[in-house]
Amino acid sequence: MTTTTTPLPGSTAHTDGGWGRADVPIQTRSERPWSYDPADFAAPTGREVNWKHTPVARLAPLFANEPAPSGVIGVEVSAPEGVEQRRLAPGAAPRGEIFRPEDLPSAIAWVQEAEAPLIRIPAGVELAEPVVVRLTGTGGVAHAHVVIEAQANARGTVILRHEGNASQAQNVEIIARDGSDLTVISLQRWEDEAVHLSAHQARVDRDARLTHVVVSLGGGVVRVNPSVELAGAGAEGRLYGLSFADAGQHLESQVYLHHKGPHTTGDVLYKGALQGESARSVWIGDVLIGRDAVGTDSYEANRNLVLTDGARADSIPNLEIETGDIVGAGHASATGRFDDEQLFYLQARGIAEDEARRLVVLGFLSEIVQRIGIPALEQELTEAIEQELAEGGAL
Numbered sequence: 139m140t141t142t143t144t145p146l147p148g149s150t151a152h153t154d155g156g157w158g159r160a161d162v163p164i165q166t167r168s169e170r171p172w173s174y175d176p177a178d179f180a181a182p183t184g185r186e187v188n189w190k191h192t193p194v195a196r197l198a199p200l201f202a203n204e205p206a207p208s209g210v211i212g213v214e215v216s217a218p219e220g221v222e223q224r225r226l227a228p229g230a231a232p233r234g235e236i237f238r239p240e241d242l243p244s245a246i247a248w249v250q251e252a253e254a255p256l257i258r259i260p261a262g263v264e265l266a267e268p269v270v271v272r273l274t275g276t277g278g279v280a281h282a283h284v285v286i287e288a289q290a291n292a293r294g295t296v297i298l299r300h301e302g303n304a305s306q307a308q309n310v311e312i313i314a315r316d317g318s319d320l321t322v323i324s325l326q327r328w329e330d331e332a333v334h335l336s337a338h339q340a341r342v343d344r345d346a347r348l349t350h351v352v353v354s355l356g357g358g359v360v361r362v363n364p365s366v367e368l369a370g371a372g373a374e375g376r377l378y379g380l381s382f383a384d385a386g387q388h389l390e391s392q393v394y395l396h397h398k399g400p401h402t403t404g405d406v407l408y409k410g411a412l413q414g415e416s417a418r419s420v421w422i423g424d425v426l427i428g429r430d431a432v433g434t435d436s437y438e439a440n441r442n443l444v445l446t447d448g449a450r451a452d453s454i455p456n457l458e459i460e461t462g463d464i465v466g467a468g469h470a471s472a473t474g475r476f477d478d479e480q481l482f483y484l485q486a487r488g489i490a491e492d493e494a495r496r497l498v499v500l501g502f503l504s505e506i507v508q509r510i511g512i513p514a515l516e517q518e519l520t521e522a523i524e525q526e527l528a529e530g531g532a533l
Contacts, residue, residue: 139311167394167424167456170371176203176249179242181322188241191452193388198360199279200307200335201214206250210280213255214272220263221294225253226285232256233285236341236367244337250281251309257296259286259320265294268321268512275304275332283309288318288346295321295512300357305333312340313350316370321349323510327522328357330386334368344370344384346398351510352408355522356391365394368402369450370434372495377406380506380519381524384451385414385510392422395438405419406438409506412449413500413526420452427459435465442473443502461523496527 173179181201182189219222226233233254239245257269271284286296296319298310314320326334334357342348354360366375382387395404410419421440442451455469476498485492500523507519 146434152167154291160206168396168458170240170428172240173245174239174248176242177243177297179245181242183520191361191422192361192390196388197243197333199305199336200246200333201507202247203249206279206281209301211282211306212274212276212279214255214274215257216270216272217257218261218267218269219244220265222256222258222260224256224414224432226251226256227444231373232281232287233311233371235311236313237283237311237339238417239309239310240337242337244309247281247283247307247309251283253402253479254283254285255283256287258377259294261289263294264292266295268295270297270299272299272301275300275302275306275328277303278346279304280304281308282306282309283289285311285313286320286322287313288315288320290315291317293319297323297515300324300328300334302324303329303332306335308334308336310324310336310338312338312348312350314340314342316344316346318343318346320347321351321511323351323353323515324362326354326357328360328363329502330356334360334362338362338364340364340368342368342370345372346370346412347374347376349376350378353519354379354381354391357389358386359388359390361390361392363392363394365396367396367398368404370399372401373399374403375405376509378506378509379408379410380503381408381410381419382503382521382523383410383414383417383419384526384529385448386416388418388420390420392420394424395426395436395508397425397427397434397436400431401433402431403461404436404438405436407506409442409503410440410451411443411445411503411526412451413445413449415446416448417446418451421454423455423469425457425467425469427457427461427464429460432461433465434461434465434467436467437469439470440472440484441502443499444473444475445455445499458495496524497504499523
């Protein structure tokens with residue numbers, strides 16, 4: 139197992155673990171070990187820092203390094219002209235250029251995926267339509283490793299749509315090369331019993347921009363963890379998330395944004411709504427501004443709207459800064475119920491209470507929906523949110 143634990147000159151122990159001390163658990167996000175070998179990871183118990191908010195007992199099938207049957211997830215790709223598709227064995231570039239498994243399911247997915255699909259937008263190509271990858275589960279356990287690459291000065295969007303039923307461990311490796319502008323959208327509309335563990339790792343090179351969007355609406359346990367490194371000078375990372383948890387659902391995202399290059403810009407905003415007994419959401423946001431990331435401008439926020447008793451939202455923002463030469467950095471978190479003043483304002487204008495509550499929820503979540511920039515998908519998500527509200531009984 140490999141770890142990158144390098145203390146800064148004159149540093150002292152960090153409140154989340156300390157540098158290089160064997161007697162203190164590693165908790166700082168940037169210090170986590172990684173390995174391509176599943177044998178280097180123990181099965182999670184729920185006591186580990188990166189698993190302590192996750193219902194690990196429901197994930198047991200994804201902790202076994204056993205060959206999964208083929209055909210558990212059907213794959214249908216719709217790609218406009220100009221997109222390159224092929225398959226990559228381990229060691230075939232660019233597979234593994236940036237991806238480093240940090241937990242057992244991710245390492246298992248790495249070794250189980252004999253030929254990882256590559257979706258590449260060639261240099262200088264601008265896609266008029268998004269690439270849509272429809273993944274439909276038919277039941278059972280599945281593993282996947284996917285590589286998405288935007289070459290120099292390319293422009294395009296890739297949508298990963300997850301539907302049906304399966305227990306899936308998935309790796310998504312994303313490379314945005316110099317001057318590119320790439321959007322990756324991961325949409326989870328699984329059936330109620332599905333389990334989805336996904337590790338997204340991305341590198342954004344010089345003057346490139348990555349917009350990364352996670353939308354989790356369906357599934358029993360859905361955990362999508364994006365890790366984005368702004369490696370090149372002038373790189374930008376826009377990380378957005380939307381979730382709506384119903385009774386019995388666990389929707390989670392652990393976000394890591396590493397400002398590594400100078401003059402990089404980061405914007406992280408995740409919003410969630412919850413309704414129903416035992417509805418649960420977890421958001422952990424870690425931002426690291428490295429020692430060479432001078433001129434950085436970064437902000438992360440998480441907002442949650444709890445609609446009924448029995449629902450719970452955990453929100454943990456973290457910020458590490460290793461240089462004092464920055465433009466700005468901050469983080470925020472808020473979880474609460476309906477704003478009585480908003481409801482009063484709407485009701486005072488003749489809007490019925492149920493309709494007023496519906497409008498408040500839609501207005502709260504639409505900030506993320508409207509950032510997607512694809513009208514048909516925005517309409518689909520708005521309708522899905524309305525359906526969630528109608529079926530959940532929170533209004």
